[in-house]
Amino acid sequence: MLNRRHLRVKVLQSLYAYYQSHNEDLVTGEKELMLSIEKIYDLYLHQLLLLAELADEEERIIEENLNKHLPTSEDLNPNRRFAENECLKRLRNNEKLLKDARERHVNWEGNKDLVRKIAHSLRQQQFYHNHLESEETGFDDDARFVIRVLKKTIMPFENLHAFYEEKSIYWLVDWELVNKMVIKTLKNATESGGNIQIMELFKDPSDKVFTKELFKRTILNHEESDKIISTKTKNWDVERIALMDMIIMQMALTEILKFPEIPVKVSLNEYIELSKMYSTPKSKVFVNGVLDKLVEDLVRDKKISGHMLR
Numbered sequence: 283m284l285n286r287r288h289l290r291v292k293v294l295q296s297l298y299a300y301y302q303s304h305n306e307d308l309v310t311g312e313k314e315l316m317l318s319i320e321k322i323y324d325l326y327l328h329q330l331l332l333l334a335e336l337a338d339e340e341e342r343i344i345e346e347n348l349n350k351h352l353p354t355s356e357d358l359n360p361n362r363r364f365a366e367n368e369c370l371k372r373l374r375n376n377e378k379l380l381k382d383a384r385e386r387h388v389n390w391e392g393n394k395d396l397v398r399k400i401a402h403s404l405r406q407q408q409f410y411h412n413h414l415e416s417e418e419t420g421f422d423d424d425a426r427f428v429i430r431v432l433k434k435t436i437m438p439f440e441n442l443h444a445f446y447e448e449k450s451i452y453w454l455v456d457w458e459l460v461n462k463m464v465i466k467t468l469k470n471a472t473e474s475g476g477n478i479q480i481m482e483l484f485k486d487p488s489d490k491v492f493t494k495e496l497f498k499r500t501i502l503n504h505e506e507s508d509k510i511i512s513t514k515t516k517n518w519d520v521e522r523i524a525l526m527d528m529i530i531m532q533m534a535l536t537e538i539l540k541f542p543e544i545p546v547k548v549s550l551n552e553y554i555e556l557s558k559m560y561s562t563p564k565s566k567v568f569v570n571g572v573l574d575k576l577v578e579d580l581v582r583d584k585k586i587s588g589h590m591l592r
Contacts, residue, residue, distance in 0.1 A: 283463055283481035284322065289493045290533070290552060292319050294560065295455070297500060297529045308501060315497050321452040323483040325460045327388040328446075330379055330467070330480070332397065332436065333428055335390045337370040339401040361414045368476070369425040369468065378480040396445055404435045421476040425468050437461055492541070500529075500536045507532040514575045527565045530556050534573055538586060546586055550577060 284292075296315035305311055344365060347357035373379060383389060390397055404410050413427045436442065437457075446453040453460075463481060471478040484490050500507075511531050515523065534553035538546050550573060557569040580586045 283326070283483050283485065284319070284489070285485060286489060286492065287552060287555065288459065289319070289489060290496070290556060291559070293493060293497050293500070294526075294529060294533065294556060296497060297533070298526060300501070301525060301529070308498060311501070312494060312497055316494070318452045319483070319493065321450050322456045322460060323382075324386055324388055324450075325446070325453045325456060326463055326481070327379065327383045327386065328390075329432070329436070329460060329464045330373055331383055331388065331390060332400075333432065333464075334370050334374040335397045336401050336404065336431065337365055337367055337374070339394075339397050340365040343401065343405075363414050364410070364427075367424045367428065368421045369428045369471070369478075372421075372471075372476060372478050376478055376480060379478075382480065393445070396441060399441060400435060400439055403439065404431060407435060409434060422472045425472050425476075429465055429468055432461065432464060496533065496537060496541075499540050500533050503536050503540070504532050507535045510535060510576060511572065513579075514572045524561070524565055526560050527557070527569050530560065530569055531572060531576075535576065538577065538580065542586075546577060550574075 292315065296311065296318060299314070300311040341362075344360045344362065347353060347360065350357055409430055413430075416423070443454060443457075446457070467478065467481060508528075511528070530553055533556075534549060537544060537549045537553075541549070553573060554570050557566045561569055577586070
């Protein structure tokens, strides 16, 4: 689910919070980092379960309408296409999804009112009615519709944002990433004959070790890194360099020097991308220039191998 770029971003965010809080407890900082990553998976499970809950809520609405004192013709002859959506049926019965959700205590019990509000919002949208009347059928069409529900109804729903923000301080930060992972899960299912594969949090067990080590080593080696960086920032007061820029350069140096199994070119490219995401245009140019010069010096001084740049 999370690739190493995602994990570098989480380390960067956690290091920024660590330094801003003037925290010197490395163990606590690492625990906060790993908790923020674990919470990504909880949000992923919540979003998948919410989709299935909407189909269940549709069924409840249909039943309520059937039991009205004076049901209309439409109430008596309901269109069950969404309630019986094949993609959502498979989500609802997915053993891994149910197992992971149970173990992590992820569910929508106690929050049915919010689910109902989202369901009513969905029923007011034209694409919902178009789907009910569409002649196209099958898993793929149902999955495409579910993706539209996610994009057009769930993702913009402000009450849901407020709910998640109250549940965890981490979730809105990772909102976009998690929804991309949910969409990818559903799209992958259409390419594999309807087999919904629930993602693992880490693509490889070594990624978890990498994340912890990068966080710890960046902190433990920050004085060494700052000395090396200062050789290329003589016209700058190191104290005045933006904290985010400094952390990006510290992480880059730590990875290049302390993780020899990762090609230097890969590390350099990753931190250049991070600078594009988190630095201002001017500081991005500055960070990239410093990193390029530092790598040149490290190769010249034989602290890293030049062939790793190719």
